[in-house]
Amino acid sequence: MTEDKENRPCLVHPTAIIDPQASLGAGVTVGPYAVIGPHVEVGDGTEIMAHVVLDGWTKIGKECRFFPFSSIGSEPQDLKFHGEKSYVCIGARSVFRESVTVSRATGEGEETRIGNDCLFQANTHIAHNCIVGNNVIMSNCAGLAGHVVVEDRVVIGGMAGIHQFVKVGRNCMIGGLAKVVQDIPPFVIVDGQPARCIGLNSVGLSRAGIPEAVRSDLKKAFRLLYRSGLNLRQAIAAMEQELDSSEEVEHFLRFLRNAERGICRGTKE
Template sequence: MKNTFIHKQAVIGTNVNIGNCVTIEDDVIIGKNTQIGNNVSILRGTRIGENCQIHSNAVLGGIPQDLKYKGEYTFLEIGHNNIIREFVTINKGTISKGTTSIGNSNLIMSNAHIGHDCAIGNNCIIGFSVGMAGEVTVEDWSNISGLTAIHQFSSIGENTMISGLSRVVKDIPPYIMVAHEPLRFAGINTVGLKRREFDSCKIDELKAIYKIIFQEKRNTKFALELVKSEFEQTLERDKILNFICNSKRGILKGIEF
């Protein structure tokens, strides 16, 4: 390990492979069987789980790019089985939430940036050069294509597919695809849902729910009441209703079915 610095107070698990010119600061925890490439910087307050791959030139746990940050002690928590590719940067939290969190089994492609206090779920794909501002929430099984820019405080629901070069300034409810400029609903994420073994009846149910939500001309509140009255209670129906009810930025617009 040429020119590698590992602070004596860092906790390194068994069978961790560390490349050349790596910096690992104090109060860092790295789980077993994790692989760390050349020129990686892992900064204080970072926790990394087991069986992760951290590729060359990644910077994990850097201070927030937020002028409100005043040096408070915060964290970056990364789960197990994640692949973090070249030149990825992930900042730790601020006093707002205290922690930036990455779940398990995510693929974060090269040059992506994840800002302070973001919360990424499990099994997500974050494409190359995705730029994610602070306090963004990304739920499980989301697929964000390359060069997408995501506004701070945005929420992205589970099982969504976002097309490349997108500009996300509104919340994106679960189970859908979004595309075009300005970004809008482009259908149900049928391919992704079938891969997750959603059957055709469930996909048809989701299509019918979103047809009401995006075609109702009066207002969103009325559309949600209509969905609640016309569809039996299911896990998926309630996830859609709860997501939209709790949206702080409002959801993106639809298209004609």
Template sequence: MNQPLAYVHPGAKIAKNVVIEPFTTIHNNVVIGEGTWIGSNVTIMEGARIGKNCNIFPGAVISGIPQDLKYNDEDTTVEIGDNVTIRECVTINRGTTDKMKTVIGNNCLIMAYCHVAHDCIVGDNCIFSNNTTLAGHITIGDNVVLAGMVAVHQFCSVGNHAFVTGGTLVRKDVPPYVKAAREPISYVGINSVGLRRRGFSTEKIREVQDIYRILYQGKHNNSQAAAVIEAEMEATPERDEILQFIKNSKRGIMKGYFKTN
């Protein structure tokens, strides 16, 4: 770790086998776990908590102060899990008084030029492709894929195992297990490819499809559809997760896709 061309504040807590490349700056009140590699020209600011075996590429800025005019120098953090790869020029801002932290889960890949704003909570095994942007106070579930140049509105939620196609503007909540696309953002099917890759059975995928047929292809509003799903579909963890997501949605879930002439 003894890289004479990097600056590491004496108050930073760095595991012994962390590699820090030249021209990187690590501020006070930073913790970095074992096996992590920090590339050249990375800036890690106060409040960063970085796990084990992470890779952070040149130009990244971790734990910068929030781009929020209400922020008043509160003692907040960025918490990054284990086995996370953060590519070139990614920016991740620390939290505000809302959650006091911004969180990235384990085994995530955040590609070049992505931005994760204050108070975002990101689950495990997520992939954000190049130039994807998360505004503040966003919740992303586990195993979520956001393709290139996706922009997510503040306070939105994206459910587990969802896939959002490139260039999509996410202004509504995206339920679990689905594919989202088009403008305005719409349901375009379930994420069957991703679910198969993660070991979901054909029967389980069919169950999820049946739930979303009721929600998006039946002649019901969301409350009516949820009541039908609860009454007619067998209780399973997936069914209950979808119903809970709909119930808890604050911005409202995205609509189904209807063709127009």
């Protein structure tokens, strides 16, 4: 355990167990009975509360918060895992509420990655090899299976389950208890079991500061994809012809072209 370069001391409860090889940054606080393994790196100002376990080859950014009984970096719940060296990488200012679990990756040198400014509410689970972007919110008891990709500013409702290898596009909203088994295009709302696309996430787009003209084009894109009767290939061709180019529209098209599991169906298909 080390003090930071700025000489701001770490505040460690006497009952915490910290391996001497662990690296704690400036002003880190560690609560009662927390356990930190030898390969863990914790960024400046991070708060580790009572009974937290940080294990494996885990790197944590600045000013994160880990609430009681969260477990980060343990071996994945995957029968293909055989003890190889793999990683968890977490960005800055993310919050992990009570009993959140984040598994390290399966595969030598592979990683589970989480971005900045995320909120994982109580009992959420991020499985092995997941990639989670910035400003993601997972509500209580939601779970990501292995190899899921979640882009920026996604909101996942309570108890929702995301199937392995699914990709979730940015600025999406997933309803509580949803069962997601196919890729979700960016900027939409899905709900149900199995999940179906029920509309454009208009409120989320407005809050994200996306200009009105771009939001209008995304509405047209949504109608072409889900309300026109066109198949996916035809809808993409129509979007390319009818929509003005913008970063958001190009991202939407790129996501559709690269969807590997098929996309979530609409309610009127």
